[in-house]
Amino acid sequence: MENISRERAEELFHQFSDYIFKTAYMLTRSQALADDITQESFIRIYRHYQTFDESKPIKPWVYKIVVNTFRELKRKQKWLIFSDLLPENEKNDSRSFEQVLIKKETEKLLWDAINKLPRKYKEVVILFYFNDFSLKEMSEILSIPLGTCKSRLHYAIKKLNHACKEDLLMMGGHIYEA
Template sequence: MVHQITREHAEQIFSEYSPFVFQIALLLTKSESLADDITQETFLQVFKKYHTYDRSKSMKPWIYKITLNTMRNMLRKQKWLTFISFEPESSQGNVVEKTIIKEEENEELWEEINRLSIKSKEVIVLHFYSGLKLSEVAEILDIPIGTCKSRLNTALKMLRKRLTKNGALKIRQGGNIYESN
């Protein structure tokens, strides 16, 4: 059975999920303009592929999976454009990113998270900052739960090691900051 989407339902989906999509894209790319492009492209794909959405499952992981695939495709294109000596305009100031970092008072943590590989960064952002369960993260990334746990464990070990040297270890989950002494 093919599911069609009404304009009203599309607007509801966009207004409900676009802030989360933008935040994930911004946290992973560190570029406001690229995050905006990813958000727009993600929702074009969501509406185009709405008929494939399994209504028995939560929509959030499905949308995040599309977001990550869109982000990966755009980053690949951006690397290729850079390779052939064409660099797209970069965002001026990254105002939203700076605001997020200041609000969360975790600049040092974000510096270390941004030094992680994209695979590690995805798991950290989706689990700790978006508050998704590891099973949802695994579904979004299309990897086994064991691989997801392994990536999270590896990322946390790297963060602990790097941040312990600096004397400040803070890991945020669902609005709470956990400090290691």
């Protein structure tokens, strides 16, 4: 950690730890692997902090490290992607039991469809819809041209739409055209 002050390291950890873990979890669907990716990402962030260009936003730089860490671990290990959902806080949920059940089933259906996408399409869906990155930020994080980023997102939405269409309609869900 000689490349970064202890105070800055703690600040980055507090600012990004939850977000990095959630991103890693969405990519892997495994808490253990998400923990590993989170830990390895912070090691790399601290080790390579001196390469960060402070004239640019830090968030895309951090998530580029997370995505690259995920890709490297994925290449090294041939592990399964688990499909259990993130636990939700439903203590103060005023919806009916049936609505909660439908929502959970819809989320499971969507996650199953996302997990079936090839990695390059899965990454853009997660970065765009779950981490709220702009297309420009995503192209920087993934080191791909903006046009490629747009086409991957369009293709992923089209595939998800097709994969989920019948099941969502049967459950009373809505379909959004890409």
